[in-house]
Amino acid sequence: MMSEFWIILTGALVASSCGFLGCFLILRRMAMLGDAISHAILPGIVIAFLLSGSRSTLPMLLGAAVFGLVCSVVIESLRKQGVQADAAMSVTFTALFSVGIILVSLFTRQVDLDLDCVLYGEIAYVPWDTWEIAGIDLGPRAVWAVGSVFLLSLVLITLFYKQFKICSFDPAMAAAIGIPVSLFHYLLMGMVSVTTVASFESVGAILVVAMLIVPAATAYLLTDRLNIMLILSIIMGTLSSVGGYVIAQQIDASIAGCMTIMAAFLFVLAFLFSPKHGVLTRWWIRRQLKMRLSGEKA
Amino acid sequence: MAIFQLVRSFFDDPNALWVISGTTLLGLCSGVLGCFAFLRKRGLMGDVLAHSTLPGICLAFMITGSKHPFFFLIGATLTGIAASLCIGWITRYSRIKEDTALGLVLSVFFGVGIVLLTQIQHSDNGNQSGLDKFLFGQSASMVASDVQVMGTVAVILLILCFLFFKELKLLCFDANFGRSLGFPMRGLDFMLMLFLVVAVVIGLQAAGVVLMAALLITPAAAARYWTERLEHMVLISAAMGAFSGILGTWISSVAYHLSTGPIIVISATSVFMLSMIFAPQRGLLAKWIRLMKIRKQVARENLFAWIYESCEGEGNESVSIHRLNHHPSLKKHKQMLHQLEKEGYLQLETGEDGKPSVIRLTEKGWETAYETVLYKRMLEVWLMHEGDLESDVHSEAITSKEQIPDRLIPELRQLLVRHGHEPKRYQVRSTPLKEGVPS
Numbered sequence: 025m026m027s028e029f030w031i032i033l034t035g036a037l038v039a040s041s042c043g044f045l046g047c048f049l050i051l052r053r054m055a056m057l058g059d060a061i062s063h064a065i066l067p068g069i070v071i072a073f074l075l076s077g078s079r080s081t082l083p084m085l086l087g088a089a090v091f092g093l094v095c096s097v098v099i100e101s102l103r104k105q106g107v108q109a110d111a112a113m114s115v116t117f118t119a120l121f122s123v124g125i126i127l128v129s130l131f132t133r134q135v136d137l138d139l140d141c142v143l144y145g146e147i148a149y150v151p152w153d154t155w156e157i158a159g160i161d162l163g164p165r166a167v168w169a170v171g172s173v174f175l176l177s178l179v180l181i182t183l184f185y186k187q188f189k190i191c192s193f194d195p196a197m198a199a200a201i202g203i204p205v206s207l208f209h210y211l212l213m214g215m216v217s218v219t220t221v222a223s224f225e226s227v228g229a230i231l232v233v234a235m236l237i238v239p240a241a242t243a244y245l246l247t248d249r250l251n252i253m254l255i256l257s258i259i260m261g262t263l264s265s266v267g268g269y270v271i272a273q274q275i276d277a278s279i280a281g282c283m284t285i286m287a288a289f290l291f292v293l294a295f296l297f298s299p300k301h302g303v304l305t306r307w308w309i310r311r312q313l314k315m316r317l318s319g320e321k322a
Numbered sequence: 323m324a325i326f327q328l329v330r331s332f333f334d335d336p337n338a339l340w341v342i343s344g345t346t347l348l349g350l351c352s353g354v355l356g357c358f359a360f361l362r363k364r365g366l367m368g369d370v371l372a373h374s375t376l377p378g379i380c381l382a383f384m385i386t387g388s389k390h391p392f393f394f395l396i397g398a399t400l401t402g403i404a405a406s407l408c409i410g411w412i413t414r415y416s417r418i419k420e421d422t423a424l425g426l427v428l429s430v431f432f433g434v435g436i437v438l439l440t441q442i443q444h445s446d447n448g449n450q451s452g453l454d455k456f457l458f459g460q461s462a463s464m465v466a467s468d469v470q471v472m473g474t475v476a477v478i479l480l481i482l483c484f485l486f487f488k489e490l491k492l493l494c495f496d497a498n499f500g501r502s503l504g505f506p507m508r509g510l511d512f513m514l515m516l517f518l519v520v521a522v523v524i525g526l527q528a529a530g531v532v533l534m535a536a537l538l539i540t541p542a543a544a545a546r547y548w549t550e551r552l553e554h555m556v557l558i559s560a561a562m563g564a565f566s567g568i569l570g571t572w573i574s575s576v577a578y579h580l581s582t583g584p585i586i587v588i589s590a591t592s593v594f595m596l597s598m599i600f601a602p603q604r605g606l607l608a609k610w611i612r613l614m615k616i617r618k619q620v621a622r623e624n625l626f627a628w629i630y631e632s633c634e635g636e637g638n639e640s641v642s643i644h645r646l647n648h649h650p651s652l653k654k655h656k657q658m659l660h661q662l663e664k665e666g667y668l669q670l671e672t673g674e675d676g677k678p679s680v681i682r683l684t685e686k687g688w689e690t691a692y693e694t695v696l697y698k699r700m701l702e703v704w705l706m707h708e709g710d711l712e713s714d715v716h717s718e719a720i721t722s723k724e725q726i727p728d729r730l731i732p733e734l735r736q737l738l739v740r741h742g743h744e745p746k747r748y749q750v751r752s753t754p755l756k757e758g759v760p761s
Contacts (some may be wrong), residue, residue, distance in 0.1 A: 056366050063532060073747030095706040105598065105606070110545040117486030119591040120367075121582035129580050231436075241422050278440040284433025287408030291426065295416055303415050 030101045030164050032269050035283055037167065039235045040259025044181065045216050045249070046240030047257050051192040056110075057096065058236040060117035061213065062220045064095035066124025069221065074131060085169075085221055092217020093210060095120055100209075126136040149271035165259035173222040177215045181254075182210065189250055231280045235261060238287040245294040245301045260290055277305075337465065338575055344469040345567035345586060348525050349537060351476035353563025354483050355521050355543035357556045358514055361494035365543075366421075367406075367515075369429040369535035372521045374405035376435025376531070380442060391468060395523050402519035405431050406512075472524045479517055484555075491552055492515060533583040536590060537563065544594040547601035564592035602729035617626045621655045622662075623694050628652055629668070629681055640671070640682040662687070688747070695745045697723040700734040707737060 034052025049055050065088035095116055095189060102112035150166045181297045190198040199205045216236070223232045243256035267290075268283030275282075298306045340548035352368075359367055382397030383389065396586050405427050412423040483490065492500040494512045501507045518538070525534040538562055545559035570586030599606050628649065632641040647653050659681065667687035673679030683691060704717045704726075711734075720726060726734070738744040 050419075052424050053419050053421050055419075055466060056420040058367070059366075059425055059428065106604070107365060107543060107546075107598075108360075110363055111539050114365045114369060114535055114539040115543055115594055116590065118532055118587055119538070121532050121593075122536070122587040125584040126580055126588070129584075187473055195486040231429065231433055234433050235420060237425040238427060241418055242548055244418065244422075245416060255400060275437075275441070276444055277437045277647065280434045281435075281437035281440065284430060288426075288433070291430075295412070301417055 028269070030151040030167060031279065032266055033168060033277070034164065034166050035265030035269060036262040037170040037174050038232070039096065039239060039265045039283070039287070040258040040264045041170060041177055041219050042223060042232060042235035043239035043243070043261040044174075044254060045177060045219060045254050047237040047243065048188060048192050048212055049216070049236060050240050050244055051250075052195075054236050055241075056113055056152035057099070057213070057217055059233045060096055060099065060113045061092045061217050062232050062236075064120035065089075065091045065119055065217055065221055067091055067127055068094075068124075069224075070124055070127040070131070074127075077113045085218055088221030088224075089217045091120065092220065094215055096213035098209065102204075129143070140220065140244070148231065154317075155288075169222045170219075170275055173219050177219060180211065182212075188212070192250075228280055229286055234284040234287060238291050242287070242291045245291075245298045248300070260287065264290055336461045338571075341470045341575070341582070342468050342568060342571045343474050345571045345582065346564045347469075347476040347567075347680040349541070349563030349565070349567030349586070349590075350560045351479050351563075352521050352534070353545075353560040354480060354556050355514075355517055356538040356540075356563070357545065357552070357559045358490050358494055359538055360542035360546065361517055361552075362511075364513065365539045366424055368522055369532070370405060370424050370526065371408070371519050372526065372534045373428045373435075373532040374431035375399075375523055375526060376432055377401050377438055380438035382434055384442060388457075391471065391527065395471075398523040398526065399519055402523060403516065406511050406519065415473065444466040453466060456687050459727035468527060469607075472527070475520060475524045479521060486510075486513070491584045494552070503564060512690065526535065526727045533587045534713070536587040537566075540587070540590040540594050541566065543589075543644045544597040547597040547604050553713045562590070563592050566593055618658075621652070621658060623698075624652060625655060625662070625689075626656055626667075626691040627698055628686075630695045630745070633683070634745065640680045643681055644681050645671070647682075692745055692747070693723065697726070699738055699743055699745065700724060700726060700731070702735055703743065704730070705739065 046055070046058065049058055050186075068087035068091030069084050072083040072085075075087075076083035098116045102116065103109055107115075122243035138228050143157070149290075150164045187203050187208055189200070190203060191205050195205050198208075220232045220236075223235070231251045239260035240253070240257045242260045243253045246256055264283050264287035269279055271277075271286060272279040272282035294302065296302050297303060356368075359365065378397035378399070379394045380397075381401070383391040385397075386393045408427050409420070409423045412418050413420050418426075427621070436734065489500075489505060490508050492503075492505060493507060493514065495510075497507050501509075518643060522534050522540070525537060540557045541562040542555070544562050545555045548558050549555050566586055567588040569589040571582055573589070574582040574585040596679030597605070600608075600756045602608055616741060628646075629641055632645065633639065643656075643659075648718060657670070659670060659678070664671050666684060667690060670678035670681045671680040671682060701720060704711060708717055711730060713730055715725070717726065
């Protein structure tokens with residue numbers, strides 16, 4: 025019972041912190057940057073592992089954050105050189121990911137990193153990897169890691185809410201009124217990389233991308249206001265975490281994968297039935313309007 | 323000698339030849355297709371398609387129960403097409419932008435794939451070992467039959483690209499124009515997508531999911547630096563793709579027995595970086611050299627103008643070099659004075675401390691300085707009277723004296739005199755400027 029609670033809590037924390045940042049990525053049309061960063065941090069993790077020789081979370085977080093920033097700086101400078109954005113992204117993250125894989129295979133004896141684990145993650149093991157200080161069991165390490173990252177981004181976004189908002193909707197105006205746009209860009213990228221790596225162990229690199237994009241996209245379809253969108257994305261993330269766990273129990277499949285499917289299901293619901301932007305809703309409204317118009321004509 | 327032996331030992335291995343011909347064909351094919359994807363701004367499409375093949379591969383395995391590559395290819399192609407259709411629908415029927423749709427489809431399809439994969443693992447016939455090989459790519463394990471299948475598909479794709487070259491070109495550069503000519507642009511777009519799916523699917527076994535994305539886009543992005551013409555770009559990109567395939571395979575098989583996919587990507591990225599730096603027109607080095615040349619030219623002109631105007635203002639024949647130290651931008655270019663002295667434009671007179679202290683223009687120097695200042699002031703006057711003067715070119719577009727239209731020169735001279743702004747030194751030997759129509 026307790027382990028179920030921890031798994032769902034971890035999933036919900038991952039989904040909330042990712043969905044939270046994902047809102048800004050979507051609004052700035054950089055959703056794929058999350059994907060790029062989640063691949064590009066691989067060499068950072070391996071190097072941090074080689075240097076520190078342990079699997080503790082902090083060095084890995086640092087290594088990943090550094091490489092996440094390197095990735096976004098390289099993409100940004102390639103774009104300034106005139107390479108189009110999608111190509112810049114593709115070239116950068118595939119190169120960094122390859123470096124990571126080569127490092128893993130070069131130091132395969134020293135590195136006890138399972139590529140499968142990095143890519144898919146295994147949230148089911150979360151409850152057993154607990155954090156103990158002086159013999160007191162403080163609960164799973166993953167919960168602490170993801171929770172503190174979530175708190176960090178929550179604090180940063182609340183503090184600089186106005187700045188992030190203006191930078192997302194109108195970067196030119198933000199620059200005009202004196203907001204350091206690129207600082208906030210890199211701050212966001214840094215948070216994305218830190219969140220990605222903190223979520224790594226539990227849900228794996230590719231499913232972090234799902235949590236970054238899908239709940240935020242669902243929220244984007246449901247509202248036109250940023251603060252509501254942020255709250256909705258957290259709710260969607262939590263819902264998909266709980267629902268995903270239940271499904272996974274029913275069909276005995278990967279928990280993280282089921283959470284993605286649940287998030288996708290919520291997205292499809294919003295896509296069809298969103299009160300303002302849903303496909304079926306719009307069709308229904310149009311039909312009503314047509315009937316009323318033909319009624320008036322008659 | 324060592325290298326020669328390495329090459330020989332490489333060719334002694336019969337399977338290595340198959341592997342290398344496979345990766346070469348793959349590089350060639352994805353290089354060509356990548357150009358069109360690149361120009362359609364679909365650089366991330368390869369990544370999405372590659373990820374979305376996972377559920378297809380799993381489904382094929384679950385339905386047929388065999389690990390034959392053919393079924394995998396069919397399944398992967400089907401889900402790849404489904405993914406590209408989903409992206410199209412999401413962007414068309416909702417306000418979600420393309421990048422979000424790409425990420426959404428990528429992660430959801432991959433998530434479904436992982437669920438299916440765990441289902442297979444938990445089921446009784448749980449021998450799924452061949453499946454993840456499809457994800458990370460293991461070209462060393464390719465055998466003759468794999469390469470034959472891959473090669474055939476790649477050649478068919480290349481022929482189709484050649485046949486539809488004109489249509490694809492139209493699609494990449496001006497889809498609306500194509501539609502107005504009556505081409506089925508949506509169908510062509512779908513066809514390109516289909517080509518990409520097939521290319522990704524055949525590449526998966528050799529390069530793996532993530533690295534297939536690189537093979538599609540990196541050679542094309544590199545080729546873009548070298549040319550402005552699509553025909554050349556396609557050829558260059560194909561050559562680069564094939565080259566990285568060969569290089570990557572060779573390094574990985576000879577040097578450290580690393581997995582081939584990442585090495586191929588690293589070689590492609592190196593080719594890209596070399597292109598970015600050394601390409602003749604758009605490369606960083608060429609741009610930097612151009613910038614330096616222009617800077618030097620501008621500094622030279624500013625120096626002439628400064629010397630001339632200093633002499634003009636005070637009525638002197640020479641100007642003290644110390645005043646240059648107070649100039650905000652020109653003080654950085656003091657070495658240029660020695661260069662100009664060597665070329666005979668000016669003389670530097672040595673002061674009491676043995677250092678040059680006074681600049682004196684020679685005859686040739688006066689002439690050049692006069693011309694420079696005249697041009698500069700003409701441009702100023704033109705900018706002031708842009709509305710009154712009739713001209714085909716705009717004053718902003720002028721970068722050298724020769725570009726000022728001949729027709730305007732008399733008028734500009736007249737205006738200069740009217741403003742009292744004409745260069746007042748060194749007129750003795752040239753035509754004096756007077757108000758009224760000059761000859």
